Amino acid sequence: MAGLAEVDSDSPSAPALGRSRSPRAWLTVEPVLFLTMLALALQGPLSTQYIFQRVSAELGFNGSRSRGCNSSGGAEAQLEQAVEAMTSHWNLYINLGGFAVGLFSVTLLGPWSDRVGRKPILILPSIGLSLQAAIYLIVMYQKLPISYFLIGRLLSGLLGDFNTILAGCFSYIADISDKQSRTFRVAVLEACLGIAGMFGSIIGGQWSKAQGYISPFWLVLALNLATVAYAFTFVQESVTVKEASKLFTTKHYRSVYQLYSSRQETGRRYRLCLYALSLFVVVTVHFGVKDILIIFELSSPLCWQSDLIGYGSAVEHLTYLSSLLGLKVMQLCLEDSWIAEIGLVSNVAGLVIFSVAATSSVMFSGYGVRFLAMATTPVIRAKLSKLADVTEQGALFASVACVESACSLASTVIFSSLYPATLYFMKGFAFLFGAAMLVIPMGIIGTLGWGERERPYSQFEDGPRGSTVAIDAGSTVAIDADSSSNQNEQICQDVSD
Incomplete structure (x- = not known):
């Protein structure tokens, strides 16, 4: 029986790549x-x-300006x-x-x-x-x-x-x-x-x-x-080996395009696109909900004043910290894909509660249920990063930044239009719509995560891009150095003569 260990191309043992590894x-x-x-x-x-x-x-x-349920009338x-x-x-x-x-x-x-x-x-x-x-x-x-x-x-x-x-x-x-x-x-x-x-x-x-x-x-x-x-x-x-490069050249734009169009690794392109789509949906819902939350809280039946709105905003921002702590704990026993799914479930549950909230206690319950809602986006970013080569990280996160910019526009168009249009039959319908949208990344991440569990065992047939590992008496086999398999999973395989 021989142990099989993955050689990580972005480890300190690969200095030629020009990236500084400083985990401490x-x-x-x-x-x-x-x-x-x-x-x-x-x-x-x-x-x-x-x-x-x-x-x-x-x-x-x-x-x-009008506050809560007190609205002025007439010309004013x-x-x-x-x-x-x-x-x-x-x-x-x-x-x-x-x-x-x-x-x-x-x-x-x-x-x-x-x-x-x-x-x-x-x-x-x-x-x-x-x-x-x-x-x-x-x-x-x-x-x-x-x-x-x-x-x-x-x-x-x-x-x-x-x-x-x-x-x-x-x-x-x-x-x-x-x-x-x-x-x-x-x-x-x-x-x-x-x-x-x-x-x-x-x-x-x-x-x-x-x-x-x-x-x-x-x-x-x-x-x-x-x-x-x-x-x-x-x-x-962090880039220790630099290259002379002009700033104003179309080569930089082509590198972003090539990142998503390259066929150098089986399945990499479609996984990049699907994870980017998941990030787009998650961030669009996040921005969209933030756009309408204050309006929802100001008006009937909640009629919140500025102090309650401030408390609600503070709890909403604390979600980032609670998600960070939850992610750290869950990484001890769960794969990243499962953590992302739990974050989405937390987000969906909170939005459903928002949609039916008629009292302050129910509204704050929705905030509380969403305490893991922000655990999804760091997992998606990390998944995307692991799919890109170390020399493609700038191009990758530049494209991610463009996706998030598009999210801010899409969220305004979708949620700011949907909220007033649905007030006559259900005040919180926009929150339900956001929860339904999150089913899309839930399915994508679950499907890709399941495939990535099996991927390390099939990579020996995929013909990869990178490093080699030793099997028994000096035999070698190529594996993908940038595999997106979870970092907590140890791969072992019995090799028989």
């Missing part, structure tokens, strides 16, 4: 993502409230609706402008980082976000037209925007982690998003209430500048 470095790009998300969590509500204030002044609306109500509509339109124009430009830049910068290193795509977008915050401050101080906000957004998009930082951080973790730790390291990054969002919501709400919108924006600028300083000073480059 548990603090690397996490502060970059935390600081950036904290700045965005502050910036989003503050800029929206500032636009609302400016539009109100322009249209002559001096009243206060119509004027308030006009202010809300114009504010929404400005947000849409600004976000669409940033999305269009960012889609171009992230697919350029992500693959470029596979050759020149990750630090540039952490620093450049942070500079862009700093310039955006500076322009926003100038507009606020000088009371320039709101359209000048679009200049800052476009400038940030040209330098990569937040999605490029996401791609850079996840690519960096893929560079420095082995397959045993990658899923958890990705989940830590996801948790940084949630914790930063929670702190940003609390700080921004209290500070703007006390001192208005301009003072907190200085913190936004400071956080973005701190991100630039940290990335430049403390982040060690």
